[in-house]
Amino acid sequence: MDRLLVVGAGPKAMAVAAKAHVLRQLGLPAPEVVIIESHAVGGNWLPSGGWTDGQHRLGTSPEKDVGFPYHSSWARGHNRAINEAMMGFSWTSFLVERGGYAEWVDRGRPSPHHHVWAKYLQWVARKSGVEVVHATVRTVSAAAQGWEVLAVEADGTERRLQSDALMITGPGNSARALAEHPKMLSIAEFWDLIGRRELPSTSRAAVIGGGETAGSAMDELVRHDVLTVSVISPAATIYTRGESYFENSLYSDPGKWRALSIDERRDVVRRTDRGVFSVRVQENLLGDSRVHHLQGRVVRVGGDGDGIELTLRNDRRPDATHTFDLVVDATGGQPLWFLEMFDSDASDLVELAIGGPIDKPRLEAAIGHDLAVTGMEAKLFLPNMAGMAQGPGFPNLSCLGELSDRVLAESSVRSGMARRAASGLHRALG
Numbered sequence: 206m207d208r209l210l211v212v213g214a215g216p217k218a219m220a221v222a223a224k225a226h227v228l229r230q231l232g233l234p235a236p237e238v239v240i241i242e243s244h245a246v247g248g249n250w251l252p253s254g255g256w257t258d259g260q261h262r263l264g265t266s267p268e269k270d271v272g273f274p275y276h277s278s279w280a281r282g283h284n285r286a287i288n289e290a291m292m293g294f295s296w297t298s299f300l301v302e303r304g305g306y307a308e309w310v311d312r313g314r315p316s317p318h319h320h321v322w323a324k325y326l327q328w329v330a331r332k333s334g335v336e337v338v339h340a341t342v343r344t345v346s347a348a349a350q351g352w353e354v355l356a357v358e359a360d361g362t363e364r365r366l367q368s369d370a371l372m373i374t375g376p377g378n379s380a381r382a383l384a385e386h387p388k389m390l391s392i393a394e395f396w397d398l399i400g401r402r403e404l405p406s407t408s409r410a411a412v413i414g415g416g417e418t419a420g421s422a423m424d425e426l427v428r429h430d431v432l433t434v435s436v437i438s439p440a441a442t443i444y445t446r447g448e449s450y451f452e453n454s455l456y457s458d459p460g461k462w463r464a465l466s467i468d469e470r471r472d473v474v475r476r477t478d479r480g481v482f483s484v485r486v487q488e489n490l491l492g493d494s495r496v497h498h499l500q501g502r503v504v505r506v507g508g509d510g511d512g513i514e515l516t517l518r519n520d521r522r523p524d525a526t527h528t529f530d531l532v533v534d535a536t537g538g539q540p541l542w543f544l545e546m547f548d549s550d551a552s553d554l555v556e557l558a559i560g561g562p563i564d565k566p567r568l569e570a571a572i573g574h575d576l577a578v579t580g581m582e583a584k585l586f587l588p589n590m591a592g593m594a595q596g597p598g599f600p601n602l603s604c605l606g607e608l609s610d611r612v613l614a615e616s617s618v619r620s621g622m623a624r625r626a627a628s629g630l631h632r633a634l635g
């Protein structure tokens with residue numbers, strides 16, 4: 206792998222950029238990393254990115270930064286040096302450089318606001334010197350030597366970029382809502398109104414979804430003048446994220462993951478990741494008597510004029526319809542959003558590799574140890590799809606250092622071996 210194109214300049218891109226920089230510094234092989242970003246480095250953590258107003262706090266500790274868990278183990282003889290050099294990109298190094306480290310410790314190591322996390326990611330980008338192309342990826346095509354990406358800059362200028370490997374990050378678009386209804390907001394519309402202090406006053410609000418996106422929206426809504434706020438999700442309740450050592454260690458160290466059966470993996474994800482709010486968000490919501498949970502899947506959106514009606518479906522119960530004044534669709538990203546950018550040849554290559562039409566279970570099952578789709582000659586890294594096959598921490602911020610190891614190690618080892626073989630051959634011939 207000589208050149209790796211990354212779509213999106215979020216934490217995953219920064220983790221790979223920092224590790225590639227460190228490998229090069231240590232004289233180890235690493236691909237050239239080029240990131241294409243439509244908005245800004247850390248854009249999805251800024252108010253303008255459509256996923257937050259930037260004022261809510263990270264759910265996980267910021268010490269789960271781009272190098273965490275600082276445990277490279279693939280580069281024999283260099284692992285310690287890699288881990289030490291990566292510490293230069295840590296959250297605490299960022300604070301030391303900005304002069305805020307002592308204050309952060311004295312305040313009890315709080316989780317930073319999302320916009321501060323974006324500043325940290327921007328600092329990693331500058332420090333690693335990674336190339337960031339400011340453009341929106343429109344099309345991904347299969348090329349003779351890998352991939353060709355068509356991206357469009359803000360002024361309409363088209364850029365064509367080639368690479369032998371591609372990594373897709375991020376949750377996709379937040380501007381779509383479940384249905385078009387004047388009382389239903391997409392998550393992007395919600396945060397836009399919050400930012401402009403124009404959220405309409407409402408008596409009965411509802412948030413659809415049970416993950417981080419919904420958690421942040423609930424956390425925000427309870428600060429407003431509302432009579433009731435309902436969170437709607439298919440599970441029997443909203444669980445609090447388990448933060449014990451046993452749960453966290455499965456996220457930080459995916460090594461144990463592959464020994465678990467698929468049912469055990471699903472169980473862990475159900476209990477710790479899906480339909481789960483962070484401890485901090487739960488604490489904020491629990492004491493508020495306006496907050497309720499409604500179980501069910503939204504199967505119909507109706508109502509006109511004054512209210513919006515949501516019909517909820519549960520097994521073994523008749524459908525129930527509830528009326529609200531305002532509904533926020535916080536169901537989160539679409540896992541396969543990136544396929545909209547793939548042209549038919551590129552999609553065919555993926556289909557061929559996974560042995561059938563592209564769907565979530567088939568693609569998830571095909572993600573290999575290197576977080577790429579197994580069986581494709583041109584590497585396609587999909588860490589957001591790697592949760593089930595490789596470890597629940599890969600789609601989020603739980604083990605970004607391990608993520609960058611997985612993406613870079615194999616090609617680094619292979620090109621190192623190729624280089625050593627070539628120099629051996631050179632010596633033999635000489």
Ligand SMILES: Cc1cc2nc3c(=O)[nH]c(=O)nc-3n(C[C@H](O)[C@H](O)[C@H](O)COP(=O)(O)OP(=O)(O)OC[C@H]3O[C@@H](n4cnc5c(N)ncnc54)[C@H](O)[C@@H]3O)c2cc1C
Nearest residue numbers: 213215216217243248249263264265341342374375601602
């Ligand atoms: C409100 C909220 C809070 C969260 N809090 C946590 C948390 O505390 N801990 C945790 O582990 N996880 C959290 N998550 C989950 C979080 O999204 C992921 O963990 C993490 O951000 C994913 O990082 P990433 O690098 O994949 O993408 P992102 O940070 O989402 O970055 C993707 C980037 O891609 C860009 N982009 C999108 N489309 C294109 C395109 N076509 N062309 C070019 N660029 C494009 C975007 O502008 C964006 O900058 C949270 C999610 C949300 C929505």
